[in-house]
Structure formats: C-alpha cells, structure tokens
Amino acid sequence: MLGYFRKLGASTMHSLSVLGRSGLFLWNSLVGIPDLRNGMPLLIKQLYSVGVLSLVIIVVSGLFIGMVLGLQGYNILVDYGSEQAIGQMVALTLVRELGPVVTGLLFAGRAGSALTAEIGLMKATEQLSSMEMMGVDPLRRIIAPRLWAGFISMPILAIIFSAVGIWGGMLVGVDWLGVYEGSFWANMQSSVSFEKDILNGIIKSLVFGFVCTWIAVFQGYDSTPTSEGISIATTKTVVYSSLAVLGLDFVLTAVMFAAF
Amino acid sequence: MASDNSISNNSTSNNYVEIRGMSFSRGDRLIFNDIDVDIPRGKVTSIMGPSGTGKTTLLRLIGGQLKPMNGSITVDGQNISSLRRKQLYAARERMGMLFQSGALFSDINVFENVAFPLRVHTKLPEDMIRDIVLMKLQAVGLRGARDLMPSELSGGMTRRVALARTIALGPDLVLYDEPFAGQDPIAMGMLVQLIRLLNDALGMTSVLVSHDVSEALSISDHVCIIADGKIIGQGSPKYLKEQGTPLVKQFLQGLPDGPVPFHYPATDYKTDLLTGN
Numbered sequence: 001m002l003g004y005f006r007k008l009g010a011s012t013m014h015s016l017s018v019l020g021r022s023g024l025f026l027w028n029s030l031v032g033i034p035d036l037r038n039g040m041p042l043l044i045k046q047l048y049s050v051g052v053l054s055l056v057i058i059v060v061s062g063l064f065i066g067m068v069l070g071l072q073g074y075n076i077l078v079d080y081g082s083e084q085a086i087g088q089m090v091a092l093t094l095v096r097e098l099g100p101v102v103t104g105l106l107f108a109g110r111a112g113s114a115l116t117a118e119i120g121l122m123k124a125t126e127q128l129s130s131m132e133m134m135g136v137d138p139l140r141r142i143i144a145p146r147l148w149a150g151f152i153s154m155p156i157l158a159i160i161f162s163a164v165g166i167w168g169g170m171l172v173g174v175d176w177l178g179v180y181e182g183s184f185w186a187n188m189q190s191s192v193s194f195e196k197d198i199l200n201g202i203i204k205s206l207v208f209g210f211v212c213t214w215i216a217v218f219q220g221y222d223s224t225p226t227s228e229g230i231s232i233a234t235t236k237t238v239v240y241s242s243l244a245v246l247g248l249d250f251v252l253t254a255v256m257f258a259a260f
Numbered sequence: 261m262a263s264d265n266s267i268s269n270n271s272t273s274n275n276y277v278e279i280r281g282m283s284f285s286r287g288d289r290l291i292f293n294d295i296d297v298d299i300p301r302g303k304v305t306s307i308m309g310p311s312g313t314g315k316t317t318l319l320r321l322i323g324g325q326l327k328p329m330n331g332s333i334t335v336d337g338q339n340i341s342s343l344r345r346k347q348l349y350a351a352r353e354r355m356g357m358l359f360q361s362g363a364l365f366s367d368i369n370v371f372e373n374v375a376f377p378l379r380v381h382t383k384l385p386e387d388m389i390r391d392i393v394l395m396k397l398q399a400v401g402l403r404g405a406r407d408l409m410p411s412e413l414s415g416g417m418t419r420r421v422a423l424a425r426t427i428a429l430g431p432d433l434v435l436y437d438e439p440f441a442g443q444d445p446i447a448m449g450m451l452v453q454l455i456r457l458l459n460d461a462l463g464m465t466s467v468l469v470s471h472d473v474s475e476a477l478s479i480s481d482h483v484c485i486i487a488d489g490k491i492i493g494q495g496s497p498k499y500l501k502e503q504g505t506p507l508v509k510q511f512l513q514g515l516p517d518g519p520v521p522f523h524y525p526a527t528d529y530k531t532d533l534l535t536g537n
Contacts, residue, residue, distance in 0.1 A: 130422075
C-alpha cells in the first residue's frame with residue numbers, strides 16, 4: 001500500500017516537473033523583444049514548412065470529409081423531405097467541429113511529428129548545443145519561429161479545410177444528388193452565424209494550434225538524444241496532441257455552445 | 261553588457277579559466293569532488309583522463325551549459341555559473357566549442373555554416389562576410405569545399421569546417437571536445453597542426469579534451485589529468501612525465517597495468533581454478 005502511494009507521488013512529481021519545464025520552455029521561447037531582422041526570414045521558412053507543406057493533406061481530407069458529410073446528410077435528410085438543409089448541416093458540422101478538430105489531428109500527425117523529429121535530431125547531433133556555445137539561444141532561433149508558425153498556420157489550415165469541405169458537400173449534394181443550389185447556399189447563409197459559429201471555430205483552431213505546436217516542439221527539445229528517444233518523443237507528440245485536441249474540443253464546445 | 265566588458269577587460273589574471281572547489285554530480289554519481297583547475301591564458305591546455313571521468317562534462321561546465329553544485333568557475337574574470345541567461349549568451353560570443361561530431365547544421369552548406377555566427381552576431385555587409393568566411397575556410401584548407409553540404413564531407417573535413425566556424429568570430433577561448441577521435445593519421449596530423457597554429461596566430465586560449473596522449477602532449481603547454489572525480493596531476497607535459505604520480509605515469513605511458521589494474525577485482529586465480537566452481 002505504501003509502495004503504491006510512493007509510486008503515485010513519484011509519478012505526480014515527475015508530471016509536475018515536466019509541466020513546469022514545458023512552461024518555462026514556452027516562456028523563454030516567446031517572451032522577449034522580437035528580433036524582426038533575423039526572425040522574419042526564419043518565420044517565413046517555418047510557415048512554409050509547417051503550413052504550406054500541410055496543405056495537400058488538409059485539402060484532400062477536407063474534400064473527402066465534406067463529400068461524405070454531403071452523402072450521409074442527404075441519406076438521412078431525404079427521409080424527412082429536408083434535403084434542402086444539407087448545406088446548413090455540412091457547414092455547421094465543418095465550421096463548428098470537424099474543421100478545427102480534424103485539422104488539429106492531421107496537423108499533429110504531419111507537422112507535429114515532423115517538428116519533434118527535426119528538433120530531436122538537432123539535439124542528438126549536438127546542433128542545439130553548438131548553437132548555445134556560439135552565443136545563439138536555440139529557444140529564440142529554432143523553437144520560437146516554429147511555435148509562431150504553428151500558431152499562425154493552424155487557424156488558416158482549419159479555415160481552408162472547412163471551405164474545401166463545404167465545396168465537397170456541394171459537389172455531392174448539388175451536382176450529384178440534385179439538391180437545389182439556391183436552397184443549399186441560402187439555408188447555409190441564414191443559419192451559420194459569423195460570431196457564434198465561424199469565430200468560435202477559429203478560436204478552437206487557435207487553441208489546438210497552440211497546444212499541438214507546444215507539445216511537438218517541447219517533446220523534441222526534451223527528448224533523449226538517441227534514435228529510440230526521438231522515436232518515443234515523436235509517438236508522444238502524436239498521442240498527446242490528439243488527446244489534447246479531443247479533450248479540449250469537448251471543453252471548448254461546452255463553454256461556447258452549451259445552453260446553460 | 262558594459263559592466264560585463266569592464267570585468268572582462270579588468271581581468272589581469274594569468275589564468276583565463278579558474279575553477280575553485282568545484283563539485284558536480286549526475287544523479288547519485290559524483291563526477292567532480294572539490295576540484296581546482298587553472299587554464300593559463302594564451303596557452304593550449306589538455307584535459308586528459310580515463311573514459312567516463314567527466315572530461316567533456318568539464319568543458320560543458322566551463323561553457324556554462326551545466327551548473328556546478330558547489331564552487332566557482334571563473335572565465336576571463338566572470339563567474340560563469342552565476343551569470344544571467346542574457347549575460348551567459350553574451351559571454352559565449354567570446355568562446356567557441358568544437359564538438360566531437362562537428363555539429364554542423366545539416367540543412368545549410370559549408371559556407372553558410374561558417375557564416376552563421378557572423379550573420380547572427382554582426383551587421384557586416386555581405387561581401388565582408390564572404391571574405392571572412394573564405395579566409396577561415398582557407399585557414400583550414402577547405403576553401404574549395406564551400407558549396408558542399410555537411411552530408412558530403414568526410415569526418416576529418418567535417419571537423420575542419422566546424423573549426424572554421426568555431427573561430428569565425430575570433431573567440432578568446434576555444435574548447436575542443438575529442439578533436440582527434442576517429443580520425444585517420446593524415447586528418448589527425450592536420451588537426452594537431454591547426455590547433456597549435458590557430459592558438460598562436462589568433463592569440464587564443466585553447467582547452468583540449470583528448471584520449472590521444474602523444475598528439476595532445478605534442479601541442480600542449482599545460483596538462484590536467486582527471487581520475488575518480490579528482491585532479492591527479494596538473495602542470496607542463498615535461499613535469500608530469502618526470503614528476504607525476506604512478507597513476508599519471510601509467511596514463512601518459514599507456515601502461516596496461518598499474519594503479520589502474522588490468523584485472524577486474526576477483527578472487528585468487530589459482531583458488532578459483534582449483535575449486536572448480
């Protein structure tokens with residue numbers, strides 16, 4: 001019994017220590033006077049690597065998810081003679097939920113794992129140490145641009161995902177299944193609120209982007225500098241980020257949309 | 261910064277680095293126990309000792325990447341372990357460290373690797389950066405390799421490029437971590453010559469961690485030997501060869517048996533064989 005409490009205590013202390021380290025890591029990376037002359041080219045490079053290179057998976061996934069939503073939605077709504085509401089259903093589902101959540105999950109799998117592996121490998125090959133010894137803070141030079149790139153990219157990717165998804169829903173609903181185009185767009189326009197739906201969706205994606213990128217860069221920076229250590233860190237990034245996205249989605253949905 | 265520089269300039273000690281009463285441990289394992297080390301200014305100092313005695317750890321302590329448990333590490337008049345983050349990074353601009361792996365940035369070519377510290381720490385125009393980089397590469401004999409990527413370099417070339425990058429800003433102190441490890445005789449000879457030449461030509465202080473006794477002694481003015489968390493010998497190579505303790509002599513002469521025994525502790529050999537178990 002005593003051993004159980006000892007293990008529980010040790011595990012709690014370890015978790016708190018990791019949380020503290022990751023908090024300090026974030027603080028030291030982001031807080032300070034930005035160096036635009038050196039920082040901007042680095043940020044642009046990372047925006048390309050984190051954001052632009054994620055576009056293909058986001059666009060393709062968004063298209064297929066939108067098409068599936070259109071098809072499933074039509075099959076259900078047609079039983080009630082409400083297939084005209086398909087645009088509203090696809091848009092609300094994507095903008096409120098699937099856009100931010102699926103983008104978050106895909107982002108963790110593509111960009112998050114790449115960030116962790118890259119930083120972990122830089123640590124294992126002493127590139128981060130050599131930077132420190134050259135008087136260059138790797139938190140500001142390596143970590144900060146990647147963090148900002150993740151924060152900026154994620155909401156934009158989520159918006160693109162939702163837009164492409166709506167287009168996919170329209171392809172299936174309007175062009176294939178014959179729902180009247182005017183109803184499709186008019187129902188969507190009348191039921192989707194900018195503040196309640198679109199803005200809340202963007203806030204969700206901002207939160208997911210912040211959490212996923214933080215987890216990814218910290219796991220890389222804190223990884224054991226061996227091939228096994230990098231492998232474990234990359235796995236942790238995907239697992240922790242996915243769980244964080246799903247858990248935070250529930251919390252944010254409760255705060256934003258619950259009627260209490 | 262002004263105060264840091266004033267400390268630096270006012271430091272008139274003959275030692276560039278002074279370590280006093282320093283202890284350091286990793287977990288339960290005590291790596292250094294109350295050691296004193298002097299690194300003379302403008303000289304090449306070798307830190308030697310058996311594997312696992314913490315030689316690289318000592319370099320990282322001098323560079324401020326690790327903090328000691330007790331004692332002080334003074335680098336050019338500044339207590340490196342008590343500096344704030346910003347001051348520490350400013351102090352490191354006057355240091356350079358050559359890592360065992362070279363630690364070149366794998367996503368940029370040789371030229372950009374050497375130019376990196378210049379671009380970050382100076383506002384020099386591009387043509388001047390180009391000239392400085394080519395001069396540093398010429399000094400290590402790799403001006404012709406400027407467009408190669410790190411993955412295209414041999415081990416010896418990687419270390420020479422890393423050396424060019426280390427001296428790009430003209431540091432006062434250069435720390436070499438096992439510069440000869442895994443090098444063929446030609447590359448080793450080049451590195452030995454470069455370390456000595458660069459130290460004298462640029463007026464630097466060099467600290468060398470190495471297992472290669474003959475190479476290290478051939479270019480060292482001062483030697484410091486570590487074993488079991490203590491300094492077991494410190495002085496000129498000649499002094500240590502002649503006056504050193506049996507342990508120092510065993511290490512320097514590479515004798516297989518002595519104070520560090522060849523055999524792992526065991527029961528009597530004859531008894532062991534005769535008992536049959």
